[in-house]
Amino acid sequence: MQHYLEYLQAYGGRFVDGTLVTIQQTLLAALLAIFVAALFGMMRLSEKWLIRGTSIVYIEFFRGTSLLVQLYWIFFVLPLLGVTFDKFTAGFVAVGLNLGAYGAELVRGSIEAVPKGQYEACHALNMSYYKRMRRIILPQALLLMLPPWGNLLIELLKGTALVSLISVTDLMFEAKQINGTTYLSAESFGTALIIYYLMARVVVSPGMRAFERYWGKKMGRI
Amino acid sequence: MKENFPLNLGSDAPMVRFSKVTKCYGELTVLDSLDLDVQQNEIVSIIGPSGSGKTTVLRMLMTLEEINDGVIYVDGQPLTHMPKNNELIKANEAHLRKMRNNIGMVFQHFNLFPHMTALGNCMEAPMHVLGMSRTEALARSEELLEMVGLADKIHEHPARLSGGQQQRVAIARALAMRPKILLFDEVTSALDPEVIGEVLNVIRSLASEHSLTMLMVTHQMGFAREISDRICFFYEGKIAEEGAPQQIFENPQNERTRQFLSAVLDAN
Ligand SMILES: Nc1ncnc2c1ncn2[C@@H]1O[C@H](COP(=O)(O)OP(=O)(O)O)[C@@H](O)[C@H]1O
Ligand SMILES: [Mg+2]
Numbered sequence: 001m002q003h004y005l006e007y008l009q010a011y012g013g014r015f016v017d018g019t020l021v022t023i024q025q026t027l028l029a030a031l032l033a034i035f036v037a038a039l040f041g042m043m044r045l046s047e048k049w050l051i052r053g054t055s056i057v058y059i060e061f062f063r064g065t066s067l068l069v070q071l072y073w074i075f076f077v078l079p080l081l082g083v084t085f086d087k088f089t090a091g092f093v094a095v096g097l098n099l100g101a102y103g104a105e106l107v108r109g110s111i112e113a114v115p116k117g118q119y120e121a122c123h124a125l126n127m128s129y130y131k132r133m134r135r136i137i138l139p140q141a142l143l144l145m146l147p148p149w150g151n152l153l154i155e156l157l158k159g160t161a162l163v164s165l166i167s168v169t170d171l172m173f174e175a176k177q178i179n180g181t182t183y184l185s186a187e188s189f190g191t192a193l194i195i196y197y198l199m200a201r202v203v204v205s206p207g208m209r210a211f212e213r214y215w216g217k218k219m220g221r222i
Numbered sequence: 223m224k225e226n227f228p229l230n231l232g233s234d235a236p237m238v239r240f241s242k243v244t245k246c247y248g249e250l251t252v253l254d255s256l257d258l259d260v261q262q263n264e265i266v267s268i269i270g271p272s273g274s275g276k277t278t279v280l281r282m283l284m285t286l287e288e289i290n291d292g293v294i295y296v297d298g299q300p301l302t303h304m305p306k307n308n309e310l311i312k313a314n315e316a317h318l319r320k321m322r323n324n325i326g327m328v329f330q331h332f333n334l335f336p337h338m339t340a341l342g343n344c345m346e347a348p349m350h351v352l353g354m355s356r357t358e359a360l361a362r363s364e365e366l367l368e369m370v371g372l373a374d375k376i377h378e379h380p381a382r383l384s385g386g387q388q389q390r391v392a393i394a395r396a397l398a399m400r401p402k403i404l405l406f407d408e409v410t411s412a413l414d415p416e417v418i419g420e421v422l423n424v425i426r427s428l429a430s431e432h433s434l435t436m437l438m439v440t441h442q443m444g445f446a447r448e449i450s451d452r453i454c455f456f457y458e459g460k461i462a463e464e465g466a467p468q469q470i471f472e473n474p475q476n477e478r479t480r481q482f483l484s485a486v487l488d489a490n
Contacts, residue, residue: 220379
């Protein structure tokens with residue numbers, strides 16, 4: 001115990017730095033994932049085959065191939081084609097695009113789960129597609145998709161650990177570095193493990209549940 | 223495309239005309255060359271066995287279903303067609319939206335918006351479809367909710383209302399759009415027996431004003447007889463018999479009508 005406290009005294013600052021980078025990566029990747037999920041999830045339901053097809057290709061590609069390979073593509077291969085990202089940007093873009101593809105399926109599924117009668121009521125009241133989606137369907141779909149989004153955001157948080165492989169100085173990167181100089185593997189990776197766990201279970205899950213309750217109340221659910 | 227149908231029906235047209243309307247689902251012909259007129263402010267009840275196409279008639283009028291053949295006219299204008307070069311072609315979205323404003327519908331399962339209060343349900347379309355001001359939409363909605371007997375429930379969400387109350391909100395919501403034609407599809411079928419009366423009372427008071435054309439699919443034979451100007455008996459996608467309520471209920475001419483009525487009246 002004494003020993004671990006000394007370890008923390010020496011390296012705690014770097015774990016904090018790493019954690020802050022992981023939080024930034026998670027927030028930016030989550031914003032991108034939500035945007036991508038909303039866009040491709042709705043495109044997936046379009047009546048126009050070109051729009052629907054584009055969405056299917058996107059979702060299939062990003063779900064069907066590995067996040068790590070996508071990350072390397074974005075960081076190492078795209079520059080050869082003239083598109084260059086710094087490593088921080090490449091990191092959250094890869095994670096956001098990948099988890100966004102999973103999110104798109106959640107968006108699609110929850111829109112489809114809104115009862116048909118809601119669409120018919122909108123139609124009978126002569127609402128346009130845009131008004132119908134924005135004011136009636138999406139608010140209800142959001143309530144249905146919040147629980148699975150909670151899981152997805154935890155996956156996303158854990159997925160950001162991969163960005164350490166392109167040297168983004170996140171929590172995982174710091175843990176590896178410290179391990180490399182101290183050879184205290186149990187302490188280094190144990191600490192990282194605990195911090196990831198706490199972020200998931202103490203921040204993300206309760207946060208999502210609180211938002212779910214808030215939205216549920218707003219939606220008139222008792 | 224449609225050579226034998228007039229582009230419009232002129233000034234003394236009925237409020238609704240089905241002209242040789244056919245509807246199929248795949249192989250199944252649900253409505254077969256249906257002709258049906260409904261006059262302005264007339265109240266017509268549609269009765270008949272399950273699967274005879276009653277709901278389909280209302281859903282086509284609400285443009286929830288496409289028609290396969292024939293033309294529907296509303297207030298003299300084609301509903302799902304529009305004139306071009308002296309012919310009727312498939313209507314575009316702008317035409318459909320203009321025509322749809324004439325028609326409102328009340329559903330069997332209410333279909334209220336669960337995330338809005340009773341008031342919000344009624345104000346939604348007047349504000350966001352008709353572009354009415356909040357003040358005006360609020361005044362109209364409050365007045366209508368009071369008319370259906372829910373003045374004390376305007377701030378409740380649907381989940382906190384009984385079935386009968388929800389259906390009355392749905393009627394107020396449809397009326398808030400000031401339709402010329404109001405469609406009712408078995409609006410009491412999903413309700414507990416003890417609250418059916420309160421919904422029928424609302425419809426009864428609407429009927430007594432005679433300022434709205436009403437088409438009603440119902441299994442409430444006594445009610446249909448009481449408020450309707452005319453009864454249409456549907457059998458296998460056709461109108462097997464139609465006439466004044468008294469004639470249909472007391473002296474049906476068609477064997478099918480007699481069978482149906484005796485079965486329904488026995489069940490009650
Ligand atoms: N979406 C649909 N797809 C296939 N068949 C349908 C559909 N809607 C209705 N039908 C069929 O059309 C017929 C008439 O239906 P409906 O108008 O609902 O009858 P009713 O309201 O008189 O009970 C029924 O045989 C029904 O099974
Ligand atoms: Mg029916």
